[in-house]
Amino acid sequence: MSFTWSLASSLATTEQTRIQSTETSTLNTNITTLVTEILTTPSDIYDPRLTRPFAIICLFIGSIGNSLSFIVFTQKQLRTHSTFRYLAYLSIVDLIVIYLGLGHLILRDYFHLDIRERSLFLCKFHTFLTYATTHLSSWILTIVSIDRAIACTVIRLNKRFCRPKSADRIFVAMCIVIALINSHILFFMGSKQTVVRSISNNVSLHQQVIVCTHNTSEVYFHFFEKRYSIIDLFSYVLIPFLIMTVCAGIIAYRLFFSLSKTQLTNASKKKTRKGTRRAKQISYMLLILNLVFVILLAPIVVGQVFQELNQEHHYRLYNSITLVLSYSNHALNFVLYGIASPQFRLTLRQLLGLGNTNTIQRRFQTFGFFTSTGL
Template sequence: MDSILKTATTMPISISTTTSLTTTDLLSTDIYDPRITRPFALICLFIGSIGNSLSFIVFSQKQLRAYSTFRYLAYLSIVDLLVLYLGLGHLILHDYFLFDIREHNLFFCKFHTFLTYVTTHLSSWILTMVSIDRAIACTIVHLRKRFSSPKSADRIFIAMCLIISLVNSHILFFMGFKEREILSSNSNVSSYKDIIVCTHNTSTAYFQFFEKPYNIIDLFSYVLIPFLIMSICAGIISYRLFFSLNNATIKILANGKTRRGTRRAKQISYMLFILNIVFILLLAPIALGQIFEDLNQEYRYRLFNSITLSLSYSNHALNFILYGVASPQFRLTLRQLLGIVNNDPSQRRRYTLGLYTSTRL
């Protein structure tokens, strides 16, 4: 998305003036309100670093990583951590230390921009795959064992990485260029330096591609398609777990283990619903701005840009809190890691039986 979340340093003011603007000028005076972004970047990066790191540790525990849902969430924690450091780390380095990694050399311009797009897309699609995984686990029995398994989750994650990298690979070839600036000149000696201009305005064709088709592809792949799939899967899961229990199923639920397993499956679904709702709420403003706002005039909306940036990065930093609020499994495992839970083996066994029976995760 050619937006403040990803390529604030590459957004043009106009075709004629882009090449003369540096990243420093854009970030400090035209795109953000530093009174909002500076403190937010530090706080959000701190919270997101701790939260995503703990989430990865929790979901990597033996009792959780054996299930596809939690394996996806472990991957999501790592990807969200990368998003925060690529985006907020970039912003902090610029605002506090006047250093822009994308201006350091042309490779960093291309690679940092490429990784920013890849990781943000990947974050959305991992959460989407969690929804698909849960929908299949709840409904299609003959696919459940093959699709909703740890090995399948690993293969799907690798496939998503490859596909998303391929879709964004044009950035590695066409983003940014070097511009030679003459410092002094006389009849005998000239001195100059190379300036990295990290922009997609490297040619008329690429500028038009980036502003039109790719902008639409990015918007759909980052927000709109994941939102649509999540909504459909949420409806399927809701119907299966909360409305389709017939008399035969109710009789089966008389078994204590199965009843507990269904209750735990519902709790995981609640957690998923909350993640999806927060995803939609936090990314809706940037999607609406992308649709209705004239991107070439986006520098005029510093307050709007600062707020949408804050909301967007909060989506990658707050999942830890959502897990803790909505997932008893997450809370229990975290307490065990911190040594603040009852270590009675019989209680742990009863909880585990209730957690993993009935519905494959």
């Protein structure tokens, strides 16, 4: 009886020890799995069911559209005008924007590869380029509106401002200013942190990882979340939209009222009437472009201002929709700015070898009178 009790007690103790050992091993395995998932799983602030197909389609369309636009706007008959020079720059900048943003999204969602976490340099540089190029895109559109407004109102300033060389200088100046505004990202964004990974019992692995976030210090965290978000809101959307709207009003007044009151000869009136009709259509298009611009871009910046700090994952659907809208603006700009331009269509047809060459040249001469005042 005593022997049987001792044997039963020994077996129970052995079984309990085995269960505890199994639970400890399972716990260590779960910890290792959890840490591994934290290190390899991308950010969940977007819904991949929406962003994955969109990223592929938008990158494909944007690549073709912006590349085609750049080729068209750099043709001899167009690149001599400041407006089309700006639009050539816009095509390149928008191309960079979609590759930086959508390319990063595709690598992260499809291949679980976040290039910002490969090194601290890539974290800083990629984030900096993303902000700088999106701001630059908005301000190129703004300068296009200013260029048009000056071209059809201030004749003396038109000779100095609305020239290809002036466009090149203004573009370089914008690049420098925007780079300075976003330069803080190169200094304070991202950090290296040590993560402890449990491999087996009493064995741990210390691994350094790149955490690409603005939460590197309390001061920079509050600056980036509040003050810089407001700066981003004004510089990326509100100020450009305000300037575009004012310029559209100036162009509309000049074309709808000022030209109609000008005393012209009958021959000149007939020539101007045809061009003015086209210019009016362009002015309407400019207002539509401004509205499309603010509708597509405002939500993402507003979300940055009003979302709770570090709670972006609670707004996955909203963040996904705003991402789709914002990158649609950069990918489809060629549709709104290129297809609406008679010169763009004629040059494209010429490049593709469509239509009669003499007819195309005559149409270029017809549209040439209004090249500096509108697209």
